[in-house]
Amino acid sequence: MVEALGDVLAGPLHAPSADGIAALRAELDVAARAATVVGGWSEAEPLRLSKHLVTGLLRCPRRALSERGERNPRGQAEGQERTGPCEDRGAGDDVVMGSMVDAAAKLATVSPRQSVTVDAALAFLTALGDTTVADHLADLGPAAARLIADAAARIDRLARSGLAGVDPGWWPRVEDPVRVVLAGGAVTVAGRIDVLLGGPPTGRPGVIVEVKSGRWYDGMRADGHLYALMVALRDGEAPASAVTIVSDGTTNVEPIRPALLQHAAERLDEAIGVAARLAAGEPPAMSPGAHCQHCPVRPDCTVGRGWRLEAAEDRS
Amino acid sequence: MTVDDPVGTADRLRAAVAEQIAGALAGAGVPVGDIYVGWGAALEAATCAARYRGRGELGWAFPGWSPPLAGGACGRAALAHHMAQADLAGRPATLPTPLDAIRTWMRALRTAGDASAGGAPPPERSSVGDWICETWEAGDFATLAAVAATAGRWLAGFVRVLGWPLPAQLTLLNAPGPAAVAAPSWRPDKASPVTVACGADARLGRVTRAGGFVLVVHRVTTADDGAIRDRAAFEAAAGALGIGVVPASVLVSGGDTGERVTAPVDHDLLALGADRIAAVVSQRAIATERGFEPADSTPSTSCRHCDHLAECPPGQAWMRLAERWRGGLPVN
Numbered sequence: 001m002v003e004a005l006g007d008v009l010a011g012p013l014h015a016p017s018a019d020g021i022a023a024l025r026a027e028l029d030v031a032a033r034a035a036t037v038v039g040g041w042s043e044a045e046p047l048r049l050s051k052h053l054v055t056g057l058l059r060c061p062r063r064a065l066s067e068r069g070e071r072n073p074r075g076q077a078e079g080q081e082r083t084g085p086c087e088d089r090g091a092g093d094d095v096v097m098g099s100m101v102d103a104a105a106k107l108a109t110v111s112p113r114q115s116v117t118v119d120a121a122l123a124f125l126t127a128l129g130d131t132t133v134a135d136h137l138a139d140l141g142p143a144a145a146r147l148i149a150d151a152a153a154r155i156d157r158l159a160r161s162g163l164a165g166v167d168p169g170w171w172p173r174v175e176d177p178v179r180v181v182l183a184g185g186a187v188t189v190a191g192r193i194d195v196l197l198g199g200p201p202t203g204r205p206g207v208i209v210e211v212k213s214g215r216w217y218d219g220m221r222a223d224g225h226l227y228a229l230m231v232a233l234r235d236g237e238a239p240a241s242a243v244t245i246v247s248d249g250t251t252n253v254e255p256i257r258p259a260l261l262q263h264a265a266e267r268l269d270e271a272i273g274v275a276a277r278l279a280a281g282e283p284p285a286m287s288p289g290a291h292c293q294h295c296p297v298r299p300d301c302t303v304g305r306g307w308r309l310e311a312a313e314d315r316s
Numbered sequence: 317m318t319v320d321d322p323v324g325t326a327d328r329l330r331a332a333v334a335e336q337i338a339g340a341l342a343g344a345g346v347p348v349g350d351i352y353v354g355w356g357a358a359l360e361a362a363t364c365a366a367r368y369r370g371r372g373e374l375g376w377a378f379p380g381w382s383p384p385l386a387g388g389a390c391g392r393a394a395l396a397h398h399m400a401q402a403d404l405a406g407r408p409a410t411l412p413t414p415l416d417a418i419r420t421w422m423r424a425l426r427t428a429g430d431a432s433a434g435g436a437p438p439p440e441r442s443s444v445g446d447w448i449c450e451t452w453e454a455g456d457f458a459t460l461a462a463v464a465a466t467a468g469r470w471l472a473g474f475v476r477v478l479g480w481p482l483p484a485q486l487t488l489l490n491a492p493g494p495a496a497v498a499a500p501s502w503r504p505d506k507a508s509p510v511t512v513a514c515g516a517d518a519r520l521g522r523v524t525r526a527g528g529f530v531l532v533v534h535r536v537t538t539a540d541d542g543a544i545r546d547r548a549a550f551e552a553a554a555g556a557l558g559i560g561v562v563p564a565s566v567l568v569s570g571g572d573t574g575e576r577v578t579a580p581v582d583h584d585l586l587a588l589g590a591d592r593i594a595a596v597v598s599q600r601a602i603a604t605e606r607g608f609e610p611a612d613s614t615p616s617t618s619c620r621h622c623d624h625l626a627e628c629p630p631g632q633a634w635m636r637l638a639e640r641w642r643g644g645l646p647v648n
Contacts, residue, residue: 039644047644065648110415110468111461123458127383128465168413173472174465177537177572187644190539190572201411201480234574235476278645297648 004162013240032182039279043185061284101213106174108164154247206239216250229264322527322562334504336594344601370608387466392491394421400495414468442492473571500558514554548579553589
């Protein structure tokens, strides 16, 4: 853990060799083609994966499928990422909080001289055509005050992360789109990197920055790993580092090594395999864990309910 | 079959498309207002004719500038300004830093004509430049920041995928200033309500009667832009109509995928593009009598966000299926 992004950019950064990237793509393509035979996908009707879905399929397939049936609160297209981990609030508040923190981080990145407040983040979101947050807060009325105060505290902590004031030579860009197409288009993995620094053609090593609105937990690292892999496949050059900035004040820095890229590729391979079996009609496996606490199908899931009971007994 | 007579082929294409357009307009129940045929309209008319017809006058018209819509225009303008400044100083352009290039262009817009501003060359006026000035004067800094985000994304992706220095003989299209030229556009005749606009971002090579030049189309994201061949076909035909010479190929790049795909222009590609152009005018003409009609719909993922879903049984049927199957996976 380090204090701020500036420490990362000032320190030595070494991107891993590009030697193994083509082999990773080839391996993933072979796996995706094999899975396509089982899953029945095509270029016209592909499997569309996002970082959220990859994590979901590996964590608990049943929950991953059930979440796809939920109304998408931010109106993203398929394959786009939803931000904001679950907190102990309703899903609407959770997504809204994620959006506000996310927008504040991006505004700080592109407009470093502007003080970033909740109002500024809301105006930025609205200017980009996303009125979901403003609408949600308006619907809440006076009850929105607590949410806004919470967001302000998180944004204040975020302001100390060093996102504002990054040297322009790092080419700070927000929501950088990345998409990996496998098996001739039958399998796609898409996402938007919160903030991307360096990388081709800047002559500086690439640094992926992911912004999270909740509390730090180790599972957040996987998103950075997947994006590092996707950027490597897109650019033919792996980033040097993945930085996760969390609104609880945590900044996690992870140097990207070939083994991490390999691990991310193996996770993606496994997720595609799980998806293929689900698409072929196999019932989704239920894998209980801490995620059960916020699962939308919890009331109907004996496995999940059982896990919570055991966990509660352990605590007592 | 490749095109061996770029000028003659473009002439014949103009005649053929003009005839198709005239035929479509003649079938309209009432005179048709201005029709702007760009790739967005062509894609929508081809993917769901009913939805395109249902947009109405406001939907067919230019919706006005907004940060998402202005990303490409501002990114090109900022890059063109950056290159023009270097040219004026008699030095090769350095690698632009996206946010700096955009801010420099915006400041130059604001100080254009201001003698106290010093040596910065005033960017030539443009619709998007005027909008930026108005936004600045209104003190709407959230919108300016949002433009910096979207334009920076365009500029960064364009330079990353095409490489720096930019390819030799690259000329930016559809951007103001001396380092760029206007995008090709074409009207069948002076009185026609139809304008066909080529959406290429750049051109590689000079336009000569021998053809040989390449149109460059940069897509920030590729998932919702249709097939590469369709996009290349439209831009090849629109470019040939506007320039009067058929391009040798269309280079389609993807910011999200990093891909660069070259589509050689042949007669089949031009015919496909011409059909896409004619289809827009045809649907617009039909819309004078029949707006949205479910029987003409083509359900797809677009149904999720379609304003006509409530009155579209095919779309609703598709959505019922989509509720059980989404993005290649069943929904439980």
